Amino acid sequence: MIYTGVDGEKVFSVEKPFLKKDWRATKKLGKKICVIPSDLCLVKVEQAFSKKISEIKSFYTLDVEERYGRVNWDVSLYNDLVFLGVYRNFAAQDCFNVELEVFALARVLQVLGYQDGYLLDMGRRKTTLVKCEEGLLKSYRVILKGGDYLTDVVSQKRGITKEHAERWKIEKGLELEEVLQGIKHILSSVGLSAESEPLILSGGGSKTKGLKDLLPRAESHHFCEPELTSAFGASLKFIVKNPYPDFVKRELTDKELKVSAILAATSMSLFFASYLLLGFLWSSQKMESVEREEFKKTFPNEPIVSLYDQVKSKVSTGEPYELTKKLSELTKRVKQGVKIYSIEFAEGSLRIKGEGKEEVVSLMKPQKVKKTPTGSVEFELEIK
Known part of the structure; x- marks a missing residue:
């Protein structure tokens, strides 16, 4: 790869x-x-x-x-x-x-291999300082001053063109007092001192002549x-392991969506079957007596109905489990070609977030849509 x-x-x-x-x-x-x-x-x-x-x-x-x-x-x-x-x-x-x-x-x-240390990245238009502790990012600082800033300082102080100032900066580096003071200003702004260690230098600005004399502990x-x-x-993002956010969208395929619905239906079938089986295994006069007494303590004003009878009544009505019913409806609403990023079931509503072509998403009649820079649309669909 x-x-x-x-x-x-x-x-x-x-x-x-x-x-x-x-x-x-x-x-x-x-x-x-x-x-x-x-x-x-x-x-x-x-x-x-x-x-x-x-x-x-x-x-x-x-x-x-x-x-x-x-x-x-x-x-x-x-x-x-x-x-x-x-x-x-x-x-x-x-x-x-x-x-x-x-x-x-x-x-x-x-x-x-640094568990603790700094990395100073000096580019043309900005400078970034990253600090790590125990192998993890601890803090960072960014200022919008880099190589171009140093060139501008030389140009203004010497009264010369930027092209001329750029050549002088490259040739003489920190030998020019303007460049030396400009570098010190940048280091102070990002919160770096000459004593900071260990320090890794990167970016085109790290080649500035005399910089390593100013930062003797710095390395490339x-x-x-x-x-x-x-x-x-x-x-190295997907090669060297680290705990930072990966900005990878997780999506559920049509196949995974159907499998979720089947698993939900199967789970509820097993749930009801287990209750019915327990009712047959433990049904006895003594058990019913205890059941009635406990029910009466909890619901003194309600007619006594055993747990077995409640479950049996629920199953006999043929009423499907709420989540299973909504997942079944979802498989009918979702169109071929869309990407599903998340499914959430809360307070009786099934909420789905995903992305697809605008003409396909519109057929699903979602509650919310948002266009993306790539030309597709993100959507939120709620089944109550």
């Missing part, structure tokens, strides 16, 4: 041989994993209030929409930590999956050119 991290125009691919744990870099292109720039992301690491991912997702569904509106997001649970990832204003076209740049950079530290990594670090980290 080949995965390709895509960071703008920069790409990096890795190949994982079948049935082997190792991976290697390759020039071939595979499934594209697009990097969402760190300034378009929001990542939070918080203490979990529950051990159930379903409860956590329900909470963040309301919290994220209330705080940030309609955005793309995902959440994951690892031990007692919740990792929340949010991004907006990014069209993920022709991408197998996406990866937030913050998670991609944290994964690079993981691959390098050998896996790829510094400019490709984010793409490299993204390419």
Whole structure:
């Protein structure tokens, strides 16, 4: 399997041989994993209030929409930590999956074997600092100042063109006082001191002449050119295990949907059969007497009806179980070609979320629809 991290125009691919744990870099292109720039992301690491991912997702569904509106997001649970990832204003076209740049950079530290450390990524228009503790992302900081900012400072201070300033910056680096002060300002803004260790440098800005003299404990990594670090980290998303949100939509196929309905019907049949069987096995005068006494204590004003008689009455009416009936109706409403992402049964209603072509979804008469950037529509269908 080949995965390709895509960071703008920069790409990096890795190949994982079948049935082997190792991976290697390759020039071939595979499934594209697009990097969402760190300034378009929001990542939070918080203490979990529950051990159930379903409860956590329900909470963040309301919290994220209330705080940030309609955005793309995902959440994951690892031990007692919740990792929340949010991004907006990014069209993920022709991408197998996406990866937030913050998670991609944290994964690079993981691959390098650092349990605790920093990674400073200095690009042309921004600088990102990622901090990991005990092998996991702890925090990060992003400022919209990078190589272009340093070029502008030189241009303004020296009164020269940006093209001339760019050449001087590359040739002299921190020998220019403007570049030195600009770098110090960037490091201070992201909260990094010269004593921070260990520190990995990445991004085109890490090549700035004299930077390693300013940060003597800083190191580079050998896996790829510094400019490709984010793409490299993204390419390993499905190869190097980590607990971060994966932004993978889980969907139920038509076959799985039908199997769910069959299993539900079978389970309820077994449920009723077990009650009937117990009634036959334990029916005796003594048992009926105890049953009547307990029923009278609980319901003193109601006529005495044994549990066996109640179950028998329920079954004899031919009334189907509520969930089974709704699943049966769902199989009739859902059309061929749509994707089902979730099914929820609560308070007597069956709620389904999914995606499909607009002309197909409209035939299902859903309660809510929303167009996606890819031209399809997401829908919510409720069967009461």
